[in-house]
Every structure is written in C-alpha cells, then in structure tokens.
Amino acid sequence: DIQMTQSPSTLSASVGDRVTITCRASQSISSWLAWYQQKPGKAPKLLIYKASSLESGVPSRFSGSGSGTEFTLTISSLQPDDFATYYCQQYNSYWAFGQGTKVEIK
Amino acid sequence: QVQLVQSGAEVKKPGASVKVSCKASGYTFTSYDINWVRQATGQGLEWMGWMNPNSGNTGYAQKFQGRVTMTRNTSISTAYMELSSLRSEDTAVYYCARGFSIAADWGQGTLVTVSS
Numbered sequence: 001d002i003q004m005t006q007s008p009s010t011l012s013a014s015v016g017d018r019v020t021i022t023c024r025a026s027q028s029i030s031s032w033l034a035w036y037q038q039k040p041g042k043a044p045k046l047l048i049y050k051a052s053s054l055e056s057g058v059p060s061r062f063s064g065s066g067s068g069t070e071f072t073l074t075i076s077s078l079q080p081d082d083f084a085t086y087y088c089q090q091y092n093s094y095w096a097f098g099q100g101t102k103v104e105i106k
Numbered sequence: 107q108v109q110l111v112q113s114g115a116e117v118k119k120p121g122a123s124v125k126v127s128c129k130a131s132g133y134t135f136t137s138y139d140i141n142w143v144r145q146a147t148g149q150g151l152e153w154m155g156w157m158n159p160n161s162g163n164t165g166y167a168q169k170f171q172g173r174v175t176m177t178r179n180t181s182i183s184t185a186y187m188e189l190s191s192l193r194s195e196d197t198a199v200y201y202c203a204r205g206f207s208i209a210a211d212w213g214q215g216t217l218v219t220v221s222s
Contacts, residue, residue, distance in 0.1 A: 001167075001168065032207070034207075034208045036151075038151075043201055043203075043212035043213065043214065043215060044151065044201075044209075044212060046208060046209060046210045049207075049208045055210065087150065087151055089151075089208075091206075091207040091208060094153065094156070094165060094167070095141060095143075095153040095156075096153060097143075097150060097151040097152070097153060098150070099150045100150045100151070
C-alpha cells in the first residue's frame with residue numbers, strides 16, 4: 001500500500017502569509033495527487049487535482065506542484081476563510097490520504 | 107446539480123453490523139464510481155473502498171477486507187456500505203464520494219456510534 005505523509009501536522013499563520021504544506025508518497029505516484037480542504041463538520045472540498053490543476057471555482061491563491069514522491073500545496077496569501085485542515089490524496093493505486101495539516105490562526 | 111444524500115446517524119452495539127446508504131441524483135449513477143471514506147472524531151480521512159455502480163465490481167482497503175461490503179441498487183441510484191463486527195474504534199463519520207480518481211462530490215456524512 002502507498003503511504004502518504006504530510007508536514008507539518010499543524011501550522012500557525014497570519015492573514016496574508018504565504019503558506020506551504022508538503023506531502024510525500026512512499027513510492028512514485030507520478031502526478032496522481034489531489035489536495036482537499038476540510039472545515040469542522042463538513043465534507044472535504046477538492047482544491048487541486050493531478051498535482052497542479054486547480055479545481056473550478058477554487059481561488060487562484062491556491063496552487064500545487066510536484067511529481068513522483070514529493071508534492072506541495074501553497075496558499076500565496078492566506079485569507080480568513082482558509083483556516084482549515086488540508087489533506088493530500090494519492091490516486092495512483094486506489095486511494096490513500098495524508099494525515100492532514102491544520103492551518104491555525106497565529 | 108450533483109447530490110449525494112446519506113442515511114441518518116446510527117448507534118450500534120459492539121459486534122453488530124451497520125448499513126449506510128448514499129442516494130445519488132443529478133447525474134447518471136452508473137457512470138461514476140462511489141468511494142467510501144471514514145473519519146473518526148478529531149482524526150484524518152481513511153479510505154475504505156470503492157464500487158463501480160455499473161458492474162458492481164468492488165475494491166476494499168486491506169484493513170477492512172472481510173468486514174466491509176459495498177453494494178448498489180441501480181433502480182434507485184443508491185449505493186450502500188455495510189460494515190460488520192463493529193467495535194468501538196469504528197465510531198466515525200462515514201462519507202460516500204463520487205469518482206474513480208478524485209472526488210469533487212461528497213455526501214454529508216453519516217455518524218456511526220458503536221457503544222455498549
């Protein structure tokens with residue numbers, strides 16, 4: 001099974017900050033990686049797919065990069081609505097999620 | 107618009123089974139896989155398995171092999187996930203999600219509580 005590891009687990013940041021979250025796969029997954037945002041009590045929301053493709057309707061301050069085993073999600077200028085938990089998901093072989101990164105208010 | 111509407115919260119005793127439903131609307135049910143993902147309180151997302159509603163083919167995460175069964179009723183565009191031999195660690199919110207690779211559409215979640 002493919003294991004996904006995110007870092008950091010928690011991130012404290014302020015509005016306007018540039019934020020980067022890293023996701024590593026235990027083996028190459030090419031570009032078969034998605035990023036989701038989840039807020040308390042809600043289902044996850046798709047942000048990025050195929051490592052760097054922005055889902056329709058998602059603000060352009062979100063971007064993704066990487067391939068193989070190392071990936072990043074970047075929020076260029078953190079907004080109040082962005083405080084949430086973020087998950088990476090590989091879909092190269094079935095599905096597997098990272099453990100999540102909580103973005104908190106500093 | 108695409109909607110996935112799940113059944114209501116359940117309380118079960120250890121050793122029992124639970125069956126959660128996911129009713130699809132707004133698209134052709136047999137054209138997209140349904141995946142099931144669960145989330146224990148305060149924990150991350152855990153993939154359980156997938157089902158192709160057209161063929162009925164399934165694939166389960168190794169952790170749930172032998173305990174989970176995913177089925178469907180195409181006449182009412184509904185997918186089901188049944189988990190047996192429940193234990194306290196199965197207490198979680200269970201989500202259905204549409205898609206083979208990525209999931210842009212999710213159900214609202216069903217809380218399953220396992221308690222004696």
